[in-house]
Amino acid sequence: AQRVTQPEKLLSVFKGAPVELKCNYSYSGSPELFWYVQYSRQRLQLLLRHISRESIKGFTADLNKGETSFHLKKPFAQEEDSAMYYCDQGGADGLTFGKGTHLIIQP
């Protein structure tokens, strides 16, 4: 079965510090990887996808097939980045979400 691993349940960093949310996937084919974000009291929404290779709200994520990783990074955290982040592997079986990482940005 496909599996997505987000090893950190909770990550707390200070404002202005770099952020890295880890994600490892298991799909052996060509995965489609996404990061979703859920801000407090808002719906889960797409943050970015690896195909587009874009930067959203200062976040980037690079697919590393050798390490089967898709870590989410931001060089300087902002308080509004506090949220739940889910890594998702969309393969032949559909969506496979990680367990999520709660990111807290301290002032």
Next chain:
Amino acid sequence: ETGVTQTPRHLVMGMTNKKSLKCEQHLGHNAMYWYKQSAKKPLELMFVYNFKEQTENNSVPSRFSPECPNSSHLFLHLHTLQPEDSALYLCASSSPGTNEAFFGQGTRLTVV
């Protein structure tokens, strides 16, 4: 607004009640999902429908019964629930072409 609509937004029900949650999307997606989101627990996949056929049932108790009458609508029928079933129930849909998921705002369910 993502194009996925869930009703009701909030529901309080007794343990002997029967109720249904509804999800609707007109995005042309072929896959629809039910997720359970509980406080302090990871997102749990409950059911998956592809082209109206149930393709996954993640060991969900029979007191939860899904129904997908067409590719635009998904229901979750509830009966004799337990207080621990109180949670946010999320519906999502995706297209096989992109696999991007679109989520509804969820139904906040409280079982009393």
